[in-house]
Amino acid sequence: MTAYTLLDEEQLKKKPSYKPWCIVGISLAAAAVAGYFIFAYQHMESDEDALLDVNATIPLRSINFTVPTQEQLYFVDLDRYPIEDNLMQAFQKNTADLVKKVTIDKLLRLQHKGQHIVPWADHWLSKDSDSANATTFSCENQPLPYPILRHLATEYFPLKNADSFYDEEQKSGFNYDSPTLLLPFATHPKLVQGTQLCIRILVPFQNVGKDDIHRLLYRPYPQNNAQLTSPWWDTMMTSLRDVHTNASIPVHMQPWSGHRNLRQRARELNHVNNQIPEWTRLREDELYERERTHIYEAQITLPHEGSWELSSLLEFVEARYNFEYGPVSPYKPIQIPVFPTGLEYINISSNSQQEKKPIKTDQEILQEHLALPLCKGFKNPGRWLPFPKNSSLSSEAKDASTQLAGLTRDGKYWAPYSCRLRHLSYEQFNRCASKKYARGMNLYGDSNIRRSIKKFLSHGQWCKGWENHIINPLLPENQKPVINSTYLLQRRDEPTSSSSSPPSLPSPPVDDGVYHSPQEYRYSEEAQTRNCYCEDYSEVHWNKTWFDPVARRFNMVYSNNETQAAALGVTEWDDKPVNGSTTALHINDTFAVSSYKWDGLTYLNNPGWDTAVPSSPREVDIAIFSLGNWDAAFAELEPFLKDVDRLIRQIKEFYDLSKTKIIYRTAQYYCCRIDTSGRTRQVSGPRLDSFEQQVQSRFQTELKAEVWDTYSLGESKTWDEKTIGITCPSNHVPADQVDIENQILMNGLCNF
Numbered sequence: 022m023t024a025y026t027l028l029d030e031e032q033l034k035k036k037p038s039y040k041p042w043c044i045v046g047i048s049l050a051a052a053a054v055a056g057y058f059i060f061a062y063q064h065m066e067s068d069e070d071a072l073l074d075v076n077a078t079i080p081l082r083s084i085n086f087t088v089p090t091q092e093q094l095y096f097v098d099l100d101r102y103p104i105e106d107n108l109m110q111a112f113q114k115n116t117a118d119l120v121k122k123v124t125i126d127k128l129l130r131l132q133h134k135g136q137h138i139v140p141w142a143d144h145w146l147s148k149d150s151d152s153a154n155a156t157t158f159s160c161e162n163q164p165l166p167y168p169i170l171r172h173l174a175t176e177y178f179p180l181k182n183a184d185s186f187y188d189e190e191q192k193s194g195f196n197y198d199s200p201t202l203l204l205p206f207a208t209h210p211k212l213v214q215g216t217q218l219c220i221r222i223l224v225p226f227q228n229v230g231k232d233d234i235h236r237l238l239y240r241p242y243p244q245n246n247a248q249l250t251s252p253w254w255d256t257m258m259t260s261l262r263d264v265h266t267n268a269s270i271p272v273h274m275q276p277w278s279g280h281r282n283l284r285q286r287a288r289e290l291n292h293v294n295n296q297i298p299e300w301t302r303l304r305e306d307e308l309y310e311r312e313r314t315h316i317y318e319a320q321i322t323l324p325h326e327g328s329w330e331l332s333s334l335l336e337f338v339e340a341r342y343n344f345e346y347g348p349v350s351p352y353k354p355i356q357i358p359v360f361p362t363g364l365e366y367i368n369i370s371s372n373s374q375q376e377k378k379p380i381k382t383d384q385e386i387l388q389e390h391l392a393l394p395l396c397k398g399f400k401n402p403g404r405w406l407p408f409p410k411n412s413s414l415s416s417e418a419k420d421a422s423t424q425l426a427g428l429t430r431d432g433k434y435w436a437p438y439s440c441r442l443r444h445l446s447y448e449q450f451n452r453c454a455s456k457k458y459a460r461g462m463n464l465y466g467d468s469n470i471r472r473s474i475k476k477f478l479s480h481g482q483w484c485k486g487w488e489n490h491i492i493n494p495l496l497p498e499n500q501k502p503v504i505n506s507t508y509l510l511q512r513r514d515e516p517t518s519s520s521s522s523p524p525s526l527p528s529p530p531v532d533d534g535v536y537h538s539p540q541e542y543r544y545s546e547e548a549q550t551r552n553c554y555c556e557d558y559s560e561v562h563w564n565k566t567w568f569d570p571v572a573r574r575f576n577m578v579y580s581n582n583e584t585q586a587a588a589l590g591v592t593e594w595d596d597k598p599v600n601g602s603t604t605a606l607h608i609n610d611t612f613a614v615s616s617y618k619w620d621g622l623t624y625l626n627n628p629g630w631d632t633a634v635p636s637s638p639r640e641v642d643i644a645i646f647s648l649g650n651w652d653a654a655f656a657e658l659e660p661f662l663k664d665v666d667r668l669i670r671q672i673k674e675f676y677d678l679s680k681t682k683i684i685y686r687t688a689q690y691y692c693c694r695i696d697t698s699g700r701t702r703q704v705s706g707p708r709l710d711s712f713e714q715q716v717q718s719r720f721q722t723e724l725k726a727e728v729w730d731t732y733s734l735g736e737s738k739t740w741d742e743k744t745i746g747i748t749c750p751s752n753h754v755p756a757d758q759v760d761i762e763n764q765i766l767m768n769g770l771c772n773f
Contacts, residue, residue, distance in 0.1 A: 086121045097124060101183040108174050111286035119167045141194030142361040146207040153210050160219035160320050163205040172197055176313045177283045178290055199508045200224050200335050200357045204364050213372040214325055221318045222274060224255040227338045238347040239340040240307050242658055242711055247303055249276045252707035254315050254340050259333040265380055268404040269739045277316035326371045333357040342707040345657055352695050355505040383409040391424055396440035399769035400730040403437035404737050426764035429757050430488035445767045447480040448585045453771040454612040456594040458642035461613030465633055466647030469689055471570050472759050474616060477579050478568055479539035484756030487553035490544050495745050502693055534562045553756045555749035574617055581610035621651030622664040634671045644681055648716050649688025653709040654702035665716050669723045684727050685720040688713045689752050690735025692743045698750035731762045
C-alpha cells in the first residue's frame, strides 16, 4: 500500500535531501498521470528522514482520498500495507475512513516537523463534550481507538507491512504493556443521569504462568469461548462507587464484540480449514488467542447525580481462575489504572434543568426510599445505603428503621432501586404462610439454607446482636489480600472498613449456656461468635431435636404460640369479614416445612442427590432449590449441567407446577480469595459465576422459577466489606445478612 504526501512543490524544494532534477521529474510524472499524485513512503532511520518516490502507476488495489489543502487525488496501495487492508476487511464500518484520517495526519506531521504533537488522549478520544447527548459515549458510538485496534491486528494477523509508515511512535502516550481501563473521553464532559457510558479494559498478555508446567491446561469453558462471553481469558472486579454514600454498583465486563471479527479474520489468514468441525477450530483459537491482548467492555447507564469513583481489579489472567482444568492458583489482584489518568472520579449531574441542588443527606435518601412502593418478587436490583447516623436515637429514625427490611452490623440497609422491602417479623410471616401457603414448603439446600432455617425457627433470635461480642478482628492484617499497584502512577489507599477492626471487648462471664428453645437463644461463650459468621454445623448449645444441621431430611413446623398470634391481631393475610361480621382471631399460625440437606449435586451426597425430590412431600405450595456452592467447589461444569437437567425432569414429574411455586435460591457470592483450608475447594469467583449463570437460566426457562437473589447482596459490597469473609472457608454470610436474605424471601411471598 502506498501512502501519499501532502507536500507541495515549493516545500519540496526546501528539503536538502532532494536535488532540483527530482522536482522536475515529479512535475513531469504528475502531468503524465493526468492530475493525480502517487508517492511511496520509504522509511529511513526515522520519520524525519522519510523519502518520497514517484510512482506513476495507479495501484491495482487501493483506497483514494483528497485533502482540503490540495486538489489532487491520492492513493494508498493496499498490497504494501496488508495490516490496514485486512483491518478494513475485518471491520468494514468506517474503518476505511479511519485509515484515510491516519494517513493524512501522519503526512501532515511529516510536513510540519516542528509542530506540537497532540497528546494521545486528545487525538483519539472524544472531545465533543458540549454537544454530548445520552448516547454520545455509548459503545456503539465510540469505536475502539484506531491505534489500539491496529495494535490488536498486529498481534492477531500473521502479516507485516512493507514499511513502518503506520506504526505508532514509541512514545505515544498510551502504554500497551499495562492493563488499562479506557474511558471514551479525553477530558471530563458534562455527564447527566441516564447517560450511556462505554468503558473498555485492555489486558495484554501477562505470561504469569511462564514457569508453570500446567500453564497450558487453563482455558475458558467451551461455551464462553465459543460465544465470547465472560468469564473468558481474564476476569476483573469492576465497580462504580458513590463517594457520598459508599454504595457500590457492580459493572459486568464482557469480551469486546470485535474479538469475533479478529478471530474470523485470523482464521482466514492462517488458512484454517473451514471443512473441519467448529469445535476443532475453537480448539486452535484457544492456543492462538491465549497469548494475545484481550479487550473487555461494558456499557453503564449512569446512576443518580453525585461524585462516583470508577475502579477495577484484574483478578485472574490466562484463565487461571478455572480450577477445573488446572490446579488452584494464587489470588493476586492488580489495580487497573484508568486512562486518561485522573478521570477515575466521575461527576454526574441531574438531567433536570433546575439549579444544582446540594447533595442529599442520608436522611433525605432514606425518606425517598421509604416512599417507594413495596417490592414484588424475589429479585429486585439494589445497593447498600447507610442508615442516618446522627439521628439514630431519634424517635423518627427508630420508626424508619422498623420500616426497613433490616440493618447490617455496619448500619447499612439493602435498598432496591424501584421498590422497597418492608420489615416483616417472623411472627407475621408465619401468619402469612399459614394463610397463603397452607400446604407447606419443601427446602433443598446446603448450609446457607440451614442458617436461614435457624433464623426462622428462632423468630430472628439466633445470633441476634452477635457483633457486640466480637473480641478480635474478623480479618487480621496479615490475611488481607495484597493488591498489586505496580501500574498505578500513585497509590491511593482505600478507607478501612470499621468492621475490620472492631474494638476489643472483655470476655463476658461464662455460664452453662443452656437455652430451652430456639427463641431463647443467648450468647454465653466466645465460640458462638464464630458460629454466627461462619461454621455453625456443630454449634454449642443447639439442640438437634429442634433442627438437626447434619440430617439429610428434617421435618419441622414454623409456628407462633398463642401469645404471639394474639399480639398480631387481625392482619392483611387474614380472611376479610363478610356482611359486617367480625373476624375470629386466628391462632393456628403453623407452617409445615420439610428440609433436605444436600451437598449440591456432587459425589459427596449419601444417599445420592437424586433421592431428594422423590422422597419429599408432594402436595406443597412452595419448593425452594439452592445450588452452586458445593458444585463450583467439587464438580465439573458439563457433568453438573447434565445433572441439573435430570433434576429439572424430576421436578416436572414430581410436582404439579400449576400448584407448586418453584423458587431458585442463588449461590453465595464468592470473592477475593482461594480456599486454603483442608477441604481445598476448587472454587473461584469466576468459576462459581459460570455455574450460577447456567443453572439459574435453566430453572427460569424450564420451570418458570422465580429467583431468590442473595448473590447481589454480596456482589454489591465494597472491597473492604467483601474481604471480611476471607477467613470463612465455607463462604457463609454473617447472621445479620442472613436476616436480610430471609426478608427478601418473606417480602416476595407475602407482598401482594
